[in-house]
Amino acid sequence: MRRDDLPAAADDAPAAADVLRVRTVWISDLHLGTPGCQATELLAFLRVVECDTLYLVGDIIDGWQLRRQWYWPQAHNDVVQKLLRKARKGTRVVFVPGNHDEFARKYLGHNFGGVDVVEECIHETADGRKLWITHGDLFDGVIQCAKWLAYVGDWAYELTLRVNRHFNSMRARLGLPYWSLSRYLKLKVKRAVSYVGDFEAAVAREARSRGVQGVVCGHIHHAEIRQIEGVLYCNDGDWVESLTALLEHPDGRLEIMDWSERVKAYELARTSSIVVTPASTFSMPS
Numbered sequence: 001m002r003r004d005d006l007p008a009a010a011d012d013a014p015a016a017a018d019v020l021r022v023r024t025v026w027i028s029d030l031h032l033g034t035p036g037c038q039a040t041e042l043l044a045f046l047r048v049v050e051c052d053t054l055y056l057v058g059d060i061i062d063g064w065q066l067r068r069q070w071y072w073p074q075a076h077n078d079v080v081q082k083l084l085r086k087a088r089k090g091t092r093v094v095f096v097p098g099n100h101d102e103f104a105r106k107y108l109g110h111n112f113g114g115v116d117v118v119e120e121c122i123h124e125t126a127d128g129r130k131l132w133i134t135h136g137d138l139f140d141g142v143i144q145c146a147k148w149l150a151y152v153g154d155w156a157y158e159l160t161l162r163v164n165r166h167f168n169s170m171r172a173r174l175g176l177p178y179w180s181l182s183r184y185l186k187l188k189v190k191r192a193v194s195y196v197g198d199f200e201a202a203v204a205r206e207a208r209s210r211g212v213q214g215v216v217c218g219h220i221h222h223a224e225i226r227q228i229e230g231v232l233y234c235n236d237g238d239w240v241e242s243l244t245a246l247l248e249h250p251d252g253r254l255e256i257m258d259w260s261e262r263v264k265a266y267e268l269a270r271t272s273s274i275v276v277t278p279a280s281t282f283s284m285p286s
């Protein structure tokens with residue numbers, strides 16, 4: 001059955017022109033249950049995207065932070081509802097748990113409301129490439145060698161995000177555009193200790209040893225598609241800082257979608273239409 005044949009509910013049916021129709025979507029690192037999660041933007045994306053298969057590549061619900069402090073606003077509930085709804089309406093939804101939602105690793109092989117929970121899986125693209133799907137934390141040197149350090153890092157990260165929010169509301173008041181402090185710091189710090197590079201190389205190496213053409217992971221909150229030693233390395237990014245997803249088009253072409261770019265383009269179109277309207281008003285004969 002074609003997805004288009006299914007009637008969509010009025011409440012979340014986007015205008016036909018706004019629908020983003022793709023074969024596959026990968027999202028990860030939503031961190032639902034934390035103030036950092038950009039649930040409203042994520043919801044806007046989920047409303048316009050339509051796909052045959054949706055992979056949730058880990059760190060969907062942040063059990064680490066929920067355990068410290070309960071945080072669950074309506075928008076986070078809406079995201080979960082939206083995901084379950086997609087599963088109900090015919091999208092194949094696959095959940096590959098990460099380290100922040102490791103509690104779900106107890107339920108591997110089970111199905112919750114149409115969502116399959118698996119440790120890892122292989123996806124075959126429309127053009128016949130095999131992609132291994134894993135969250136990626138098993139290849140994070142910090143997590144594997146010193147879990148306590150990962151927890152401390154997590155706390156420091158949360159603090160940075162909080163500082164970032166205050167910092168940006170101040171910038172907004174001064175009329176300056178949004179600038180991610182946490183993204184800047186992480187890129188600087190992690191690049192410096194070659195953290196990102198080591199992670200990417202380790203994941204790609206494992207993918208090659210499994211005899212697949214590529215790998216899709218998340219975890220480091222840095223979206224990327226590139227070739228690493230003959231293996232296609234894809235990272236779908238996150239919904240805390242960068243608002244990114246990995247898409248597979250009907251012909252098998254892979255692409256990183258930067259939702260913030262789309263929002264910016266939309267805002268621009270809206271502001272310019274506001275500029276146009278008064279001008280046409282002025283030209284009207286009185």
Ligand SMILES: [Mn+2]
Pocket residue numbers: 058059098099100135137218219220
């Ligand atoms: Mn992770």
